[in-house]
Amino acid sequence: MRIVGAMTGDERLLAVTVERGLSAAEVAERVAEGRTNDVPARASRSAWEIVRSNVFTRINAIFAVLAVIVFSTGYLLDGLFAVLIVANSIVGIVQELRAKRTLDRLAIVGQARPRVRRDGRAAELAPNEIVADDVIEMGPGDQIVVDGQVLAAGALEVDESLLTGESDPVMKVPGDPVMSGSFVVAGSGAYRATKVGREAYAARLAEEASRFTLVDSELRNGINTILKVITYLLVPAGVLSIVNQFSGHQALPDALRGMVAALVPMVPEGLILMTSIAFAVGVIRLGRRQCLVNELPAIEGLARVDVVCADKTGTLTENALRLAALHPLGNGDTAPGVALAALAACDPRPNASLQAIAAAYPEDSGWRAEAVVPFSSARKWSGARFAGQGNWVLGAPDVLLPDGVVERAEAERLAAGGLRVLLLGRAGQPLDAPDAPGAPGAVTPVALVVLEQKVRDDAQATLGYFASQQVAVKVISGDNAVSVGAVASSLELPGAGTPVDARTLPEDGEHLAAAVDKGAVFGRVTPAQKRSMVTALQSRGHTVAMTGDGVNDVLALKDADIGVAMGSGSPAARSVAQIVLLDNAFSTLPHVVAEGRRVIGNIERVATLFLTKTVYSVLLALVVGVTGLIGFDSLPYPFLPRHVTITGWFTIGLPAFILSLAPNTDRARPGFVGRVLRLAAPSGVVIAAACFTSYLLVHPGPGDPVGQEQASTSALITLITVALWVLGIVARPDSWWKVGLVAGMTALSALMFVLPVTRELFLLDPTNTGDTLSALACAAAGIVLIEISRWISRLRRRAVSPAGAVD
Template sequence: MALDGLTAAEVAERVAAGRSNDVPVVAARSIRDIVRSNVFTRFNAVIGTLAVLMLVIGPPQDALFGLVIVVNTGIGIVQEVRAKRTLERLAIVGESRPRVRRDGQVVEVVPRELVLDDLVELGAGDEIVVDDGLVAADALEVDESLLTGESDAVHKVVGEQVLSGSFVVAGRGVYRATRVGREAYAAQLAEEASRFTLTASELRRGVDAILRIITYLMVPAAVLIVISQLTIDDEPTRDALRGTVAALVPMVPEGLVLLTSLAFAVGVVRLGRRQCLVQELPAIEGLARVDVVCTDKTGTLTENGMRLAELRVCNGHDEADAVLTAMAGADPRPNASMLAIAEAYPPGADVPAAARVMPFSSARKWSGVGFDSTAAAGDWVLGAPDVLLDAADPARVAAEELGAQGLRVLLLGRAAGAVDGPDGPGSIEAAALVVLEQRIRPEAGPALRYFESQDVALKVVSGDNAVSVGAVAAALELDGADHPMDARRLPADPEAFAEAVESTSVFGRVTPTQKREMVGALHSRGHTVAMTGDGVNDVLALKDADIGVAMGSGSAASRAVAQIVLLDNSFATLPHVVAEGRRVIGNIERVANLFLTKTVYSVLLAIVIGVMGIPFPFLPRHLTLVGSLTIGIPAFFLALAPNAERARPGFVRRVLRLAIPAGIIAGVCSVGTYLMVREMDSATDEQHSTAAVLALFVVSVWVLIVVARPLAWWKLLVVAGACLSFLVCLLVPWLQGFWALYPDHAGATTAALAVGAVGCVAVEVSARVQGRAGRSPSRPSIRSRREDHAGTA
């Protein structure tokens, strides 16, 4: 096959024969799956069955709790469909676009448009999207760590196979697609990466654990209440069934699981509006737990583009500008540094051909080109002065002085040997210092201030010179920027390494492997780490971090392994991402307190009433009213509230620590009120139930106040609205009949309010005691440890 690729006719023939890479990728669940998963749930089955039973025995208002299924299921379907469509749009924007040779031209296509036998060009940072065989290779190095776990780059030559899921570290090449569609491993990777799933997380594991506990409690409680209600003397069967349903319905926290899914889905949609692609939903929760953000410098804190500020000739090498011109013309895939050089020294039409080439790699930190003729004759290297020169070399000293000013300095040096020789280029003589200016992103400073205000530690981890990185960090007023560390001087001992990483803010000359080790060191100290990056050298660390954040303009490999992609390339988006994660996780925990308090008092009521063998004090509509005003409606507003508190481990323990005592107090108060007013001969059965409802409502409102703290004006408005709505139902005559509430017995109403007030005091005391007990001695922050470390030094 000619190296000019397939013709248009050959492409059309392969597409017609089904030999293309057009594999349907499930970016989200189908509409049918979304509807089915939201409608056919265990909780909907339980609540729906009870609602149908109440519709049969009547009156219809006792089946109002069934509307919760309709409302919650409808919201769930709408939000998930919106999230699905947003994810599908963003996935299309963020996908890689391989370059394919067709009809002698190089064109960009989307992966699904590749066909069998297509010739695809490769360059540094490109992802290999189908399985293939190399037909051309020039110093090609491929990282297969995503497939094998080995981080070392593998040198590839013509005839060898490269697999989808790997990516190019250095060099260039051309491969022929030999396995496309479902036969290629890339199809499986793409489908898995973009699927809209709710995978395991601490939050969801905690919710599942709580629901298992509730299930175990519901079975004996349900059996007990059914037997007791059906065996009460003089109790009509219809009323006994109503009491049974009223006892069982509130045990099921039907909104908790759905609300958890909704919170994740809404978070994805909100971030999507900020041009942020969330590839894995648990990333929303992980963001809430982040306490360390490791960020690259180039492309993240600084703009990708640079300009040549100065060329300092060394050792009389007046041909330096001619060499740079030739090197710029000989590089078919220039990086940002070479683009800046090419802008200052544009190559003409008579660019000399390179006889020897050694592409740049982050491990070597230099590239090399050899010319056999013209003014640029010889072997030349371009790279880091502190790697290529001895410490005492005047050019290296001058480079470090320039780097301290925040400038990027590269060395152009003449090599004694061939740049692609087996023993390397040999000794290097400085020919010129290429001084480049990096432009700091205007949004970087405010973003750093945000993280500092939220007690999130920032660490700048770069492959550039440590002094230069420190200068950029200092310009951004990053705490600790005045003590940058050269990563080559990091201790080998794991414990000492972890201490150095934790106590230092700025690192230079960091290799890809060291970035990964730094993430591991921070993990060993109990930190939750987010890593940002845009290059191939960031991929290993992005994989190992709790949350990997890639820039949309970065390499395809970095986007592929990151959980979050900032498609607008703006570091200023990251604070919004972290804030959204905290809002989601914090609000779910708040709402879980409300749902589980209701479950606890419902189980307690069923057990106590069942043991005592007395009529259940509530009708289903009573608990529907109390639950809607103190849980359902407030939960909707609380779930949308701002919440900047970083999430902590121990979700189940914290929720149960509040919900169990609050639920017990609410249950005891309502049962106690009911038993108390039953002794009043002048009160009717309806007034007995009304008193119990009133006491339960008063205590539940105070639980809502405790959960909603700190109280803002809108939260007070929600509480006031709940109280006002209940008073309207209690005092308006036609609503009294609808809800079966009769507060006209002064003694019963007074007793209910008194018991409710006592319950409020008990809830407040319990919350304060549990709050103090739940506070563990806080771990010293990274900032304080860094200050201690500096003081010791």
């Protein structure tokens, strides 16, 4: 980078500093002093944090205390539930470590790599390799990774919206500070690193950009609410159970076993675990598709998306362009190709259009640039002033030319065929005028430059998928509206035949929301408008995903519910997006949406199973405790801890694990807690009532251990039978593997009562035919009541929803 013109001594020193950068010796000196950007780039939690978070949990602590109590009685088999501590921890640790490896690898691929000048050469370095006083180059789309001071600037504009919230770019000149976390919108320059490491704001951004986190989401907030309610219920139920067990005529070991059996199933030990596993597996699956998930709730968010706003360039079309034709307009004495070659050569960071022009006109024009105005998405044009040749501009014809001129009409005719058309012309005033920098004035058209964009092979199939899933797609582009509409029409996007020029959109929120909600294709959209359009859609209750790859997409990516950036896009776009498609394949997005729906739908199913168990366990503890206190002498809790363990295995644990990983394409809807409790609460109440009724019908009274064992077995038969029916409801709609799952769990449960070895191990005695028939009759009554409650619930929902939609 050179500073042209007469220079003072200080300016010459500055020029040398910019050109040379630090020497190897100077870099080594700063490393030795610890003046490095030494913040570790973590894509996920450390291995120790993963182990600690999965082992030292509140639920594991409760289970550990109860296990110690049971083991102290000498009945080791009744402490089988303690295996859950080990199993839950191991499964969670293994899944998260696999996710960590995937995220670490992908984060390294996706991180920003600034160009740092050392010993007179520029090279891309990782952010943590930068040292204090390094000279860092910057161009359009580059993220500023450390705090610094501008050394050289050429029409440099920096967007500091990530820091200040102000969307207008800020002009920067030598001596101005630049803050990490901002990014370059237009122009080029260099800055010296003044704050590195933990002193720089970017240190926190870089660490957070790809971290494996579970931040706030409707799903996790709902689960936390449920667990809070359960905690309040545990206290009275637990106290009552303890009082009842110790007030009867039971030996201390038996009383302790009954107390533990009452308390263990109240805790939904696997709910949080299954949620984490489902998210982690989702990240792993997406990672295999070269999709970097910066935040885990992004998977959940995509499950709720009903509008996808897609940028045309880089999303529906490939980034690369080709010069298709050059149409001279006869208004200049200079060959258009020479001027185009000069404009392409003078831009230090050419965009895709200038790259295509440079490929078509690689020869040296011999023109010397005296002032350069790089392309800006807000201006829609670039230009330069050449010595002896005047001021030249290249940009959008509908921006540079007034309405009604022949040249603009011809440009619109060409653009209607899906081509990108640029105008080459002479500017009417100096581009570097101090009172109006970058204002071209009246433009004399010289030539129309026609560029071709290739539509992505996977774009049409992807749009078709979204249409089939009732997800609206809106194409929002900075290009000519007619041109964008032609591309969208070729992909059979509904509504593409009536593209909207964003310059005609109303500015007030309500009317803008109505216009954006109605339209499908929008052209000539400024970065600020993209942001406003996303906000307008959100104001109408839509969950919006924004895809893009350029600097002009950053504001919208940041404000959308889910930001999806292309891996080849600007570092700024990748830094603010929750999801990065590292393979740049738009066709990956349906897989991301499908993964989100799988996760959210399956967690809802799993939550229903766990909460059903919690409801009937709390109610059983309360009912048995109250009954024992009001006159039923020595009514022990019906189950032993080992009974609770096998019930959890076959009606919740194994099925929940399988269901949490199963395919699920249902779009997520709000109201997670309500839908879960609509089935879990009545089912839990019915199971508790049926189980307690079965227990009372066959309970022999005190002093009959054989009869007590038979009564417990009968109550367990009722419990498992109705719980398996609930499992069948949760697994609907039926498919062969779900039928097989329920049948398999039923068979395994039955074997526990049939095989002599399991009957002896788990203290089961189903030999009393009358008791077994009573248990099955109570189970049948419970099943009927559950189906009646579901039928009533559906009638109520139909009454509320005229469309008759049901969950």
